[in-house]
Amino acid sequence: MDVVFSAVDALNVEVDLLAVGITGDGAADLSRTLGTFGQDIANYLKDRKFEAKGGASLLVPTFGRAKAKQLVIVGLGDRGTNDRTLAGAKVGAIARGEKATTAALAFGALDGATARDVLELVPVGNYAYDPYLPEAQKRPALNTLTVLDNGEGAAIAGAAIAAGVRAAWQQKARDLVNAPPADVYPESLAAEARKLESIPHVTVEVWDIKRCEAEGLVGIVAVGQGSARPGVLIRVSYRPPNAKDHVALVGKGVTFDSGGLSLKPTDGMLTMRCDMGGAATALAATGAIAQLGLAVAVDTFLPCVENMPSGTSYKLGDILRYKNGVTVEVQNTDAEGRLILADALILASEVPGVSRVVDLATLTGAILVALGPDYTGLFTKDQGLADELTGAYAAANEAVWRLPLVDAYNRLIKGTWGQLKNTGGRNGGSITAGLFLGHFVKKDTRWAHLDIAGSAFYDGQVDPYVKGATGQSVRTLVNWVEKLGA
Numbered sequence: 221m222d223v224v225f226s227a228v229d230a231l232n233v234e235v236d237l238l239a240v241g242i243t244g245d246g247a248a249d250l251s252r253t254l255g256t257f258g259q260d261i262a263n264y265l266k267d268r269k270f271e272a273k274g275g276a277s278l279l280v281p282t283f284g285r286a287k288a289k290q291l292v293i294v295g296l297g298d299r300g301t302n303d304r305t306l307a308g309a310k311v312g313a314i315a316r317g318e319k320a321t322t323a324a325l326a327f328g329a330l331d332g333a334t335a336r337d338v339l340e341l342v343p344v345g346n347y348a349y350d351p352y353l354p355e356a357q358k359r360p361a362l363n364t365l366t367v368l369d370n371g372e373g374a375a376i377a378g379a380a381i382a383a384g385v386r387a388a389w390q391q392k393a394r395d396l397v398n399a400p401p402a403d404v405y406p407e408s409l410a411a412e413a414r415k416l417e418s419i420p421h422v423t424v425e426v427w428d429i430k431r432c433e434a435e436g437l438v439g440i441v442a443v444g445q446g447s448a449r450p451g452v453l454i455r456v457s458y459r460p461p462n463a464k465d466h467v468a469l470v471g472k473g474v475t476f477d478s479g480g481l482s483l484k485p486t487d488g489m490l491t492m493r494c495d496m497g498g499a500a501t502a503l504a505a506t507g508a509i510a511q512l513g514l515a516v517a518v519d520t521f522l523p524c525v526e527n528m529p530s531g532t533s534y535k536l537g538d539i540l541r542y543k544n545g546v547t548v549e550v551q552n553t554d555a556e557g558r559l560i561l562a563d564a565l566i567l568a569s570e571v572p573g574v575s576r577v578v579d580l581a582t583l584t585g586a587i588l589v590a591l592g593p594d595y596t597g598l599f600t601k602d603q604g605l606a607d608e609l610t611g612a613y614a615a616a617n618e619a620v621w622r623l624p625l626v627d628a629y630n631r632l633i634k635g636t637w638g639q640l641k642n643t644g645g646r647n648g649g650s651i652t653a654g655l656f657l658g659h660f661v662k663k664d665t666r667w668a669h670l671d672i673a674g675s676a677f678y679d680g681q682v683d684p685y686v687k688g689a690t691g692q693s694v695r696t697l698v699n700w701v702e703k704l705g706a
């Protein structure tokens with residue numbers, strides 16, 4: 221989506237959809253923007269008892285009094301809240317519904333920070349995944365957004381470019397997650413990762429399954445061995461010359477989670493193409509960080525496998541011996557995410573100079589039980605890192621809630637035949653999964669785990685997202701890194 225700034229009068233802008241933002245009763249905003257026609261609309265809104273709450277909207281006929289084909293009035297809500305960004309997302313969603321490919325935004329003058337938020341959320345609201353829909357059912361994406369009313373257009377042009385990069389990568393994450401598992405498998409993710417090499421200072425290394433075996437990545441080897449699709453370990457390194465800090469990201473890349481021999485029932489398996497959401501999120505964030513040229517080195521590790529039942533599957537009772545010496549009994553082949561993340565966390569915490577490691581994973585159904593679908597679960601013992609990440613989520617208007625890593629619950633994952641077992645029972649399931657991961661991070665490494673099993677993929681439509689992949693946490697990670705490099 222291209223963003224252009226224009227001083228054209230709102231009544232004269234030739235677009236498919238003109239969106240006029242209003243506050244309060246809207247009368248003043250509407251007459252300033254649309255003159256006498258605005259007064260008529262204000263009366264109409266009054267009759268309809270329209271309230272200018274953030275994201276509220278109403279399509280209004282133009283009666284030929286505006287050059288735009290369609291007119292929508294959008295509530296901007298209160299300043300200093302995320303109401304304006306919700307309004308932006310709403311415009312994106314309405315544009316999609318109305319098959320608008322060009323839209324204009326008359327939201328009044330926007331400061332740089334608000335402009336970036338709004339301009340990020342328009343494409344987020346506009347998103348749809350439709351490559352497999354019949355032509356007649358496809359609705360085109362918005363390709364040009366004209367921002368009106370902005371004397372400061374030049375000043376916020378930079379914000380618009382950054383917003384575009386961030387939104388495009390969020391969309392990439394959503395496309396990768398929504399795509400069917402026949403199209404997305406470990407080697408196809410490796411091909412996606414290799415595309416990042418066109419960005420300056422980015423290198424990509426892919427370890428095929430033979431190399432994973434040779435390197436002792438026992439989790440990737442075991443979980444992937446039941447599938448006809450070989451697993452891979454992907455590493456993306458972004459090393460800008462002016463780096464002020466250095467972080468590592470790890471993302472769970474289970475391209476389909478059938479549960480393996482501990483097979484999931486159909487209902488539980490139906491959405492399990494989402495199980496590479498952590499890898500998609502980490503990859504997209506890395507792409508955005510590199511494309512924005514942020515001054516932080518990033519090493520991103522993506523363990524990718526397909527978890528399938530077959531004659532070659534790993535089995536219950538198998539014991540894995542990890543590179544760091546920890547041994548793990550397999551009690552349930554459906555608790556596979558932690559087994560492959562363990563390999564990647566060992567690698568990530570060995571990278572010289574890395575100050576913080578953050579992993580993202582659609583790790584547990586239990587996080588949905590605890591927090592519902594909207595919230596990402598944050599696990600870390602590092603208060604400073606918790607504060608950084610919580611702040612980054614808030615700045616992206618994404619929901620996060622911290623849960624405790626209760627040391628005593630290590631008793632629940634203590635093994636009988638090995639040091640650990642890969643399940644800890646139903647109670648505190650997200651916490652025991654987090655504790656498990658902690659055994660593969662070096663003691664002195666600052667580390668946080670993000671359980672995105674709920675927030676990465678919605679089973680129904682929840683504003684500003686459509687059903688399916690949300691791409692949440694991409695903009696959050698970019699915010700976090702941006703601050704580290706500032």
Ligand code: BES
Pocket residue numbers: 477494495552554555556557582583584585586642643644645649673674
């Ligand atoms: N990929 C699932 C977790 C998941 C559930 C993601 C729902 C998104 C939506 C994970 O691999 C899994 O199967 N976890 C098990 C763990 C259990 C066997 C200890 C679970 O949550 O039931």
Ligand code: MN
Pocket residue numbers: 477479553554555556557
């Ligand atoms: Mn599983």
Ligand code: ZN
Pocket residue numbers: 474477495554556557582583
């Ligand atoms: Zn899984």
